[in-house]
Amino acid sequence: MENKFEIDVARIRDDARAHMDRGPVTKTYGADRERLIEVLNQVVATEIVCYLRYSQHAIAASGIDRAQVAAEFTEHAQQEMQHGLWAAERVSQLGGRPDFDPTTLKQRSHTEYVTTDETDLKRMLQENLIAERIVITTYQEMIRWIGESDPTTRRMLERILEEEEEHADDLSDLLGI
Template sequence: MSYGLALDVDRIRREALQTMSAGPATTRYGLDTERVVSVLNDVVAAEVVGWLRYTRHAGSAERVDRSVVSELFTRHAEREMSHAVATAERIGELGGQPNFDPATLAQRAHTDYAAPDDGELRAMLEQNLLAARIVVSTYQEIARWLGDRDPTTRRLVESVLEEEEQNAHALAELLDA
């Protein structure tokens, strides 16, 4: 049994020519592009809500003289926004429109925005850890759903997932300290 790779470049070329006006190349993978865009817009919402939550918590932690935690929240907020922007760019590549509508962000996000009192540092850490764990689980499911049918989007989700796992780990360490 041979496991070698044999590419039929002529066939691939013919298929590529046939799909020149069909939109993004990803449509060839058998996914419903509108559904992928909808799922990714929910990711955008989750990331923007995460950015809002971390940004609020960073300011609160700074006011209670917890600069280490404030700096961590600030780094996490920056990651969340970069995730939202990267996901929005992918939505555009798929021919969709990124949805940053503030009126629907909270309903579409996988996580909640919570703002405990400034002095409740443990509550902030717990809320962010819960949100990170929710996002990790949902992004794992999204990556599995995408599978090999849209490897570009799956890799994006997996790269965001990796950073979210790092965020969760850092938050858990602070809670255990």
């Protein structure tokens, strides 16, 4: 049995013209858009909190291994901010409003903002590894939930997940575990 691919281009063109105000969200979009926007704003908050924690740890770190650890924290902080901006851009593409409200970041974030003694590099590494493990798990759950309903968001989260796994590996190496 032959499976032919056929497409009604005239209907698609008419629909595109009739619904220009919906931007990239077409009739064939399969996700719960409103819920996905909420979830992506949690990603925005989580990534900003991670950026802030890594940045604070990079600046506050002191001790003999400070340079190596601070450099790793700085690199991770930059990547976390980029992740947050990717999620915010996707919220906007889906017709939502990215939520950068600092008064609600902590409540929406999946990770915690933890400060430590400036000489306790091991605890800084541990707290950041815990946070990475949290986001790895939550992003895996989001990816499973999205499935095939929104391939663009799924691919973005998979890209973020890949970098978060690299962060966890880097931190594990620095901890010697």
